[in-house]
Amino acid sequence: MLNQTQTRVLTCIQCGKCAGSCPESGRTPFNIRMLMRKKQFQTVVEESIPWYCTSCGACTIRCPRDVKPSEVIIEMRSALVENGEIPVAIQKALENTFVQKNPWGRSRAKRGAWFEKLDVEVPHVRETESKRLLFTCCIQAYDPRCMVIPQNVAKILNMGGIEFGVLGEEEACCGNEIRRIGESGLFEELQEENKAVFEEYGIKEIIALSPHCMNALKKEYGDLGIKISHYTELLAPMIEEGSIVPERPYNKKVIYHDPCFLGKQNGIFDEPRNILKAIEGIELLEFSRCRDNSMCCEGGGGRMFFEVEATYQRNAEMRVQEAVDKGAEIIATCCPFCVMTLEDPATEKGILVRELSEILMEVL
Amino acid sequence: MNILVFTKRVPATQEEELRIIEEGQGIDLSKVPFKVNDWDNYAVEEAVQIAEKTGGSVTAISIGDAESDEVLRRAIAMGTKDGFLIETEKVLHDPNARATLVSEFLKKEGISYDAIFTGVQSEDDQFAAMGGILSAKLGLPYSSMVIGIDSFEKDHVIARRELEGGLQERIKMTLPCVLSIQSGINEPRYVSIMGIRKASKVERKFFKAKAYGDNISSTIEVVKWVYPPKKGGATMLSGELEGICKDLLGILKEKGVFQ
Amino acid sequence: MSYALVVAEVRRGVFEERNLDAIGLPTLMGKDVSLLVPDGTYAINEKLVNTIIKIKLEEAIFLNPLNIVSVIKTVMDSSGKPDVIVFTHSSSGAELASYAAGCLNLPLITDVNGFDKEKEVFYKSYYSDKIFGEFKQTGEGPFVITVRSGSFKEYAVEKASSPVDKIIEGIPVAEGRSFIEYVEEDKTDIDITKAEFLLSVGRGIGNKDEIPSYEELAGLLKATLSGSRPVIDKMWLPKARQVGTSGKTVKPKVYLAMGISGAFQHIAGMKDSDCIIAVNKDAEAPIFQYAHYGIIGDIHKVRDKLRDIVKG
Numbered sequence: 035m036l037n038q039t040q041t042r043v044l045t046c047i048q049c050g051k052c053a054g055s056c057p058e059s060g061r062t063p064f065n066i067r068m069l070m071r072k073k074q075f076q077t078v079v080e081e082s083i084p085w086y087c088t089s090c091g092a093c094t095i096r097c098p099r100d101v102k103p104s105e106v107i108i109e110m111r112s113a114l115v116e117n118g119e120i121p122v123a124i125q126k127a128l129e130n131t132f133v134q135k136n137p138w139g140r141s142r143a144k145r146g147a148w149f150e151k152l153d154v155e156v157p158h159v160r161e162t163e164s165k166r167l168l169f170t171c172c173i174q175a176y177d178p179r180c181m182v183i184p185q186n187v188a189k190i191l192n193m194g195g196i197e198f199g200v201l202g203e204e205e206a207c208c209g210n211e212i213r214r215i216g217e218s219g220l221f222e223e224l225q226e227e228n229k230a231v232f233e234e235y236g237i238k239e240i241i242a243l244s245p246h247c248m249n250a251l252k253k254e255y256g257d258l259g260i261k262i263s264h265y266t267e268l269l270a271p272m273i274e275e276g277s278i279v280p281e282r283p284y285n286k287k288v289i290y291h292d293p294c295f296l297g298k299q300n301g302i303f304d305e306p307r308n309i310l311k312a313i314e315g316i317e318l319l320e321f322s323r324c325r326d327n328s329m330c331c332e333g334g335g336g337r338m339f340f341e342v343e344a345t346y347q348r349n350a351e352m353r354v355q356e357a358v359d360k361g362a363e364i365i366a367t368c369c370p371f372c373v374m375t376l377e378d379p380a381t382e383k384g385i386l387v388r389e390l391s392e393i394l395m396e397v398l
Numbered sequence: 399m400n401i402l403v404f405t406k407r408v409p410a411t412q413e414e415e416l417r418i419i420e421e422g423q424g425i426d427l428s429k430v431p432f433k434v435n436d437w438d439n440y441a442v443e444e445a446v447q448i449a450e451k452t453g454g455s456v457t458a459i460s461i462g463d464a465e466s467d468e469v470l471r472r473a474i475a476m477g478t479k480d481g482f483l484i485e486t487e488k489v490l491h492d493p494n495a496r497a498t499l500v501s502e503f504l505k506k507e508g509i510s511y512d513a514i515f516t517g518v519q520s521e522d523d524q525f526a527a528m529g530g531i532l533s534a535k536l537g538l539p540y541s542s543m544v545i546g547i548d549s550f551e552k553d554h555v556i557a558r559r560e561l562e563g564g565l566q567e568r569i570k571m572t573l574p575c576v577l578s579i580q581s582g583i584n585e586p587r588y589v590s591i592m593g594i595r596k597a598s599k600v601e602r603k604f605f606k607a608k609a610y611g612d613n614i615s616s617t618i619e620v621v622k623w624v625y626p627p628k629k630g631g632a633t634m635l636s637g638e639l640e641g642i643c644k645d646l647l648g649i650l651k652e653k654g655v656f657q
Numbered sequence: 658m659s660y661a662l663v664v665a666e667v668r669r670g671v672f673e674e675r676n677l678d679a680i681g682l683p684t685l686m687g688k689d690v691s692l693l694v695p696d697g698t699y700a701i702n703e704k705l706v707n708t709i710i711k712i713k714l715e716e717a718i719f720l721n722p723l724n725i726v727s728v729i730k731t732v733m734d735s736s737g738k739p740d741v742i743v744f745t746h747s748s749s750g751a752e753l754a755s756y757a758a759g760c761l762n763l764p765l766i767t768d769v770n771g772f773d774k775e776k777e778v779f780y781k782s783y784y785s786d787k788i789f790g791e792f793k794q795t796g797e798g799p800f801v802i803t804v805r806s807g808s809f810k811e812y813a814v815e816k817a818s819s820p821v822d823k824i825i826e827g828i829p830v831a832e833g834r835s836f837i838e839y840v841e842e843d844k845t846d847i848d849i850t851k852a853e854f855l856l857s858v859g860r861g862i863g864n865k866d867e868i869p870s871y872e873e874l875a876g877l878l879k880a881t882l883s884g885s886r887p888v889i890d891k892m893w894l895p896k897a898r899q900v901g902t903s904g905k906t907v908k909p910k911v912y913l914a915m916g917i918s919g920a921f922q923h924i925a926g927m928k929d930s931d932c933i934i935a936v937n938k939d940a941e942a943p944i945f946q947y948a949h950y951g952i953i954g955d956i957h958k959v960r961d962k963l964r965d966i967v968k969g
Contacts, residue, residue: 120588540752564897567839616796618794620791622791644966646963649911649950
């Protein structure tokens, strides 16, 4: 593994395309191009630096030489993790995930609390014929703000007559952020646990509610022989075919924010937009940096769990300001991390952040 | 400096709702995840740091069921040389029984040491007594609540004990001695899963508790488990966020601390 | 003769208030109380006990576990074995109790917070204070107990007559452990014990970067900022601002706890506040049992809304 990285890094021509697309480079002590240079010469990197990376993936996508800088960062972090030299907050997130299978350390037994008192029935996936699994995601299972998302999607799928089931407390963290933090051992354990459960219940299809979970399950769990999609990929055709019908209008100027793990990393740009366009009254606006050029909200790569030392204007603030400047009333997105990171500055600037399912629930 | 450090595998109950079962004779821990006792984590880290500084080694010891091997592997991953598991058949609540078991074990196995570390207390039974009783049985000097070790010399240790109200006392103890380590004394290192896997390759030694005395009986017993009485309870402020905050400010004004 | 031996905690000339709990329990149990005290001058309400046994050892030597065993042995030799030996459950008390119980081979229950006279059981908490065990001693007495502060104070009542005084000298002093000096924490301007309004933050605030915004809120509300142990352990606030048994005990007019779950050691440091208001996203957080008012919600959102209302 180490040899491969070293070889790849030596092909880097220092063109700077990575730093040009990086949300951190040029504004914080973190400079991805310079880090690749340091790796080429095996120079020591100050231990707080690798933690700035948000795992947006832009560098790897744009690199003309297949250096895969985001993987190099993960490796640097791995070395720090194995040495135990990591920020205390990251340590806590990892230890929590080890014990309770979610980085927030909330009780595993309460992972299914979101559907316990719901007015639609949410069966365990073993009781379904379709063996279609709705994969909840840690933050959506526990955080009060995000808990409405799985609740909404469950109701919407129900409306559309799509059968699905859940795992409840048998679901463990997908490990997407864990792998990006560099704890490969823990990622492997989570992966093994989830895979075993998928096999046990004969899962045939997985609908992920978070683009982060979708990314891990689809691209990092190996060939599961299971169809994996983000819930918007199911909902968009459902609206087209008319199995769910937005009946009420939503007379708002809505600007759509492409999440990195849905958009640039997995190529899903149109489905969320089609869903919004199908709603009467919405005036759909676009950010100047949109689609594969979308600006990262800085919630990924472990940044959700701790604060970096540098003070600088956060992307989320700039993004929200642009939305305000463009006259938007709502920032729509479909990733819980984007929702959380954008909502703080949005509340300050008087604009709302709505996850797609929240908008749908108001119009169906 | 050879140090023995005790470490315990405890249920992670901070976030859980616990259920009493069997008509008060048991507590349902079947769905509760387990982890290393927080205080013991600090104790292991402290022991490993001292061994690193003074040259010497640390041996981790755990009393519990076979699953307690987990915390020994973790201790080894943190830097202890090896781990001993004293396997008990039932949970020993009584700190007296635990300490007697340990002292018999140490004597019978002829284990030598310069110091013994324990955590101040365990998260499950909260007795905070094993270290004190053990040192008494071994005839060694004892200090609990150790919040800092100023120096570790060949024949004595200078340490600070945590008292109340931010006050500490500095004491001197001859070696060998027993120290119960308080949380916050250091910053325990992170142990990765791969690190723990590597640690699994180090052989741990397993012993059966009953080999160390059939006469280790408990001197206390739990008659029944009950739920704590619910106190009067707070007046909950509810409604919209704005309304709640205005209510809160109203209370502050009423109490005369805010205008 | 049946009696209870209570080992008093006297530190820097102060007869600690929690001694009243140690006196209260055996009084509740219906026993005569003999109080063991060190040499020195300190204020003490003598009428709370039947006998005062003054040991001619100064406090630091008295509070050394190696010496207390000699003291207790000597007392038992002259006064006979008590039924119970009671200590405070504090840094010293628990240490003395465990060492004494170990040396004298006596049953020990620590951190007792209740006693049922009928059932003759002691209550002791387990599992983050979520379960209580009803404990009985089965071994041979005297039984050793440490009591949780605040649990039995109200049972310590004045007797009709003054106590009997006894003095014991010539106790051998052990060498294995010796007291060097007290170490004060760094002197700073902050004295949270004098504040009448404390805004206290716990691990629920998430991380260090949230501290400035809570400082701002404290400033706006004219409150003094304090914190629970985890916040101080992580060095997000200095030790001088710690509330809890290993920090400061406070009794402000208002204690506003945000993101604090209510671990017992914290509660012990603030439960006598006139008005406790708790904000926490966990409805099951133990702090709500001690609070007068509670808000279940996201503390950052409450903080921001309060700030907006006060500023706006």
